Amino acid sequence: MDSKQGASPVTTTIAPVTVKPAAPLPVLPSLQPALTGIDPHAPIKLRARDVKISYGARVAVRDVTLDVQEHSVMAFIGPSGCGKSTVLRCFDRMNDLIPDAAVQGTIELDGQDMYASGVLPVEVRRKVGLVFQRPNPFPMSIYENVAYGPRRFGQKDRARLNEVVERSLRHAALWDEVKDDLRKSGLALSGGQQQRLCIARTLATDPEVILMDEPCSALDPIATLKIEELIAQLKVDYTIVIVTHNMQQAARVSDCTAFFTLGEDRAGYLVELDDTQRIFTNPAHQLTEDYVSGRFG
């Protein structure tokens, strides 16, 4: 589980790529690494190949093939119901909680198949954190919220816990606002603070990847801006995938953007993945163009 070999940096010539649309769609031209604003030699952190997710007999998402580079931010955009969140939740095996959900294809974290038999969902979730749409702090003190993860991993040493709590809160840009009342309930904070508390809580588990499922949709513009600034800082240490309904947000925070939509078979699929700038200015696909220019969705 702790292998870090990833993809060999030299042989990775095309960085974020998807060339696996639905059958009737034209195949996208291969993208040149130069077009993606990030280092083409950066290792691949998350790799999805031909992922298909179904609930019972119903296919929710199909044909998802994408690579997320280390220390980059990838945004998932697309109309409601196209399976963005479903795909996101596959990356930390949260779909396992839904009784009849099935995942086909492969998803790799650092080159390791995270759905291989013998891999425990708990192990995956320790490396991949998830920030929810609605801020959902535990009804406990701010301190206990952040210490929750480390405590579950067996950390009992008070000094260590204090250190982790402070570091995580600082990292989530919340420390200065709460340092004097860590004993206060997490629920007493404002919505934006609660969301940063949830981010701090995730950081305390020392993940490598952070998934964010529309983290700002319940927040006001100022709180949203703070989270966006935070994402830019977190990118230095973590790999981030964010689902957003807000296209400006995708444009502001992400390096790459993946556009999903609903096919005629009512299943979502990945239409196009590219450098964020290109997706918003000169997308390769007409559906993407229509969506980002507001003609559809």
Next chain:
Amino acid sequence: MKRILLADRLATATLWAVALFVVAVLVAIIAHFVLASLPTFSLAFLFSDPSDTEIGGVGPILWNSIYMLALTMLFSTPLGILGGIYMAEYAGEGRLTNVIRFSQELISSVPSIVVGLFGFALFVSATHWGFSALGGALTLMVFNLPLLLRLSEQAIRAVPADERAASLALGATKWQTIRHAVLPVAIPGIVTGIVLTAGRVFGEAAALLFTAGLATPTHYNFANLNLFDPQSPWSPLRPATTLSVFIWKSNSEGLGNYVQQVADMSAMVLVVMVLVFNLASRWLGRALQRRVSGL
């Protein structure tokens, strides 16, 4: 238009009247027993020994009620909570779950006198314990457990799915999630359930007639800590008449001069205690809720 308004007023008045009727019944019950006991009641009644010639008191009997209640809750609380956790978190939809649920409802609706007869066969005859507080408590557990289990299950199910998802997403295992994220939030509801069922147990008579027995102890020496001495108030293997059984007994076969007064006063004590249990469950639930959420 007039007719519509009239119908509206009529509906309001009817609903009001029904609600008022329920309150009136409660007030009437309490008022009746308070008024009936007022002339003879004194605090000494709660602590003194029963007597055939004078009014006496219900000290040992009240003690029996409390002792049996403690014993019953000691058995049924852990089982109720564990069962509730199983039903809420582990039991899927399926035949076994349906059978469990069906049995739960069935046991709850079996008349308590029948549960008492069953207790007699099992805990009095088969065990050769004779009438005993332990047998009574186990019988009470039989009819208390299904309700406690359901209330615990409901309290656990009422915990938002968000709490579970948040904990699991942090890499906690299922049991860690239940133990550290779900139970703390469910505790107020579970405690409310425990206290509510305690009120029911405290007032139960029929299930105890043939199990804890009708023997009325005359005096307890609380310094006697010998658990195997039938004279000790702490012994589980002695007959133990509870307050509600005592009311039945004195009203149906009492011989003294003050039978009616004693029955009325005991009834008042019982009503007040049950009322206290209900109020306490609300208060405790709210207080714990505040504590858990830290607001």
